[in-house]
Amino acid sequence: MRTHYCGELNSSHEGQEVVLCGWVHRRRDHGGVIFIDLRDRDGLVQVVLDPDRAEVFARAEQARSEYVLKITGRVRPRPAGTVNPDLPTGEIEVLGLDLEILNASETPPIQLDEHGADASEELRLRYRYLDLRRPEMQSRLRTRSRVTQAMRSFLDAQGFLDIETPILTKSTPEGARDYLVPSRTHPGEFFALPQSPQLFKQLLMMSGMDRYYQIARCFRDEDLRADRQPEFTQLDIEVSFMTEDELMAIMETMIRTLFRDVQGVELPDPFPRLTYAESMRRFGSDRPDLRVPLELIDVGDLMAGVDFKVFAEPAQDPEGRVVALRLPRGGELSRKEIDGYTQFVGIYGAKGLAYIKVNAWAEKGREGLQSPILKFLPDSAVDAIMTRTEAVDGDLIFFGADKTTVVNESMGALRVRLGQDRGLLAEGWHPVWVVDFPMFERDAVNQRWVALHHPFTAPKEEQLDLLESDPGACLSRAYDMVLNGTEIGGGSIRIHRDAVQRQVFKLLAISDEQAEDRFGFLLKALRFGCPPHGGIAFGLDRLVMLMTGASSIRDVMAFPKTQSAACLLTDAPSAVDENQLKELALRIRLRA
Structure with missing residues (x-):
């Protein structure tokens, strides 16, 4: 035409x-x-x-x-x-x-120019076919298409095979709730939609496929937020006979090639690496935003003997932590702004936010400091804090003191918030690998061991004995790729021996009967010459969100759901005909 x-x-x-x-x-x-x-x-x-x-x-x-x-x-x-x-x-x-x-056209309910984004999200999602006509949305979906094309081209050239895995599969709970699909031909039984192709891609390695990839649809029935949807897309990858260093090198090259071809941007070569322990110590997060120059500084050893329980008790607690966070030129902050940051850290469980303003330390020493906590701190502690934080006149030092998890979450979030509010973010893209994750962590409720990543992640070979003697000290062969404070990819070398897999299941309180019921097909496959293998998955929606500057993955998906997992365009989910329920041997019983 x-x-x-x-x-x-x-x-x-x-x-x-x-x-x-x-x-x-x-x-x-x-x-x-x-x-x-x-x-x-x-x-x-x-x-x-x-x-x-x-x-x-x-x-x-x-x-x-x-x-x-x-x-x-x-x-x-x-x-x-x-x-x-x-x-x-x-x-x-x-x-x-x-x-x-x-x-012809009726008058559109939303503007289709640069002002279209001002419409409510509800209206934009209800008339998504109109919203997608906007140049901004068209540009984002074009970028998404170019990203997937670039990924496929790179992986094809590296000898990876594009292989599909089932959408209707067995329910094997892996953290989030499964979406269940009733079977008409097997009354009373259910398929599940895959949370990821994890088990199937491992089976493909056991099948000798050597290098697999798939742009895969995944489904998780979980509470939603800006970077979560009930259905999402990931680039799924698995390889055989590779170490983590070899796999990471290929993936790093792929991401560098992607940004060069799609964005015209050169990323660092190589990407820096941080251990999990160092990342948590310096940034309070395993997804560090390296654009922010601020770091957490441990001062627990300086506080263990002070006459101030707020600091002394967590400093003496093996599960506690006390940190300082120096904000250059933070002395400019008003009391109202400090109170605002105190409320902010409260979201993460912090009970307060102590601070010291450095007004004239160079000239007046202790008298040149301003803080309600100074009366509780001896001169030796104050001198040591100023030396360790390298604070100078005009700075402000924030303090976090509590259980380690609370301090890391609250002060890690405060670090990023201050970087944004104070214009401290460095320009450009700052990728980093985070490695050497713990294999397990304690569940806060029942104190059982749970897998930090998933139960198929392999432990460090030299630490296999720690599975028996000290599981909490055992490190995994996992690795995450982080970009500007957002995890865009995560993976690991997998367990390829049946005995080790059963040992990990046992630590996770998964009985032999439960393991056979949920994962029997995998355990059987491990006994038929399973090669060493590992993989990684990249969140495609999240990656495109970052590359296009969108604030939500909903803005880079053609037809997303709301935060209540509903589709306003089609009015899904919806009731179904009674005859359909009868065919499935189902009956609706509403909650009381």
Whole structure:
């Protein structure tokens, strides 16, 4: 129907007759001459229609916003003084020779220009097909397409095989709740939608596929937030006969290639690495945002003997932590701003936020400091704090003191918040690998061991004996890739020996009967010559969200759900016909 896309026209097409199809982005009537900005997937072009062609002009007068048109015209340069340098097609316009209205449109309930994002998200999701017409949304989905294309091209060139795994599978709870699908042919039994292809990709390694990848749909029935959806997409990867260093090197190259090809950006080579322990110590997080120059500084040894229980008790507690966080020029903060940050850390369980303002330490020493906690601290502790934090006049030192988990979460979040609020974020992209994760952590409720990643992650080979003697000290062969404070990929070398897998299940309080019921097919496969193998999964939605500057993964998905896991466009989920329930041997019983 058309010869060109609107956005591809430029001065090289001058004098050519073109046929364009698209939507009326804007229509203007200037003294008998009608201007139509025609829009398609590639952009906008200005079409001029004059009354010399009466029939064509009459149809142009009928056109309104979002009418679908087919226009035949001739490309010509814009008159002097009317060039639009902000528009890729701004040097030319199309003189309309013929116009056909392919379809009319009602008045759209949302604006489809740069102001469309101001509409409520509920309205945008209900009319998603209109929201997706907006140039911003079109650009994001184009970027997503380029990202997946670049990933496939790289992995294909590296000898990876693109293999699909089942969507209807066995329920093997891995943390979140499964989405269950009742079986008509097996009444009373259920399939589950996969939370990830984890077990199947391991089975593919046992099948000799050697290098696998899949852009996989995953499903988790969990509470939602900006970077979570009930269904999401990940780039899933598994390899055989590779160490973690070898696999990480390939994945690092892939991400560097992706950013170079899609964003025109060069990432560091190699990516820096942090151990989990160092990351938690310095940043309070295993997803450190390296754009923020602030770091947590341990001062528990300085506080263990002070006459101030708020500091002394966590300093003496093996599960406690006391840290300082120096904010350059933080002395400018008002009491109201400090109170605001105190409320902020309270979200993460902190009971308060102590601080010291460094007004004139260089000249007056202790007298040049301002803080309600100074009366509790001896000179030796104050001197040591100032030395260790390297604070200078004009700075402010915040303190966190509590259980280690509370301090890490609250002060780690405060570090990032201060970096954002105070304009401390470095420019650009700052990737990092986090490695040497603990194998297990204690469940806060029942004090059982739980897998920090998942129960198929292998322990360090040299620490296998710790599975018996000291599980809490055992490190895993896991690795996460973090970009600007967001985890974009995570993986591990897997357990490839049946005895080790059963030992890990036992530590996780999974009985032999439970293991056979949930994972019997995997355990059996481990006994038939399973190769050493490992893999990684990248959150595609999250990665594209970062690359496009979107604030939510919903803005890089074509048809997302709300935070209550509902689709406003189709009104799903919805009730089903009674006959369908009978076929599935189901009966609805509402909660009391």
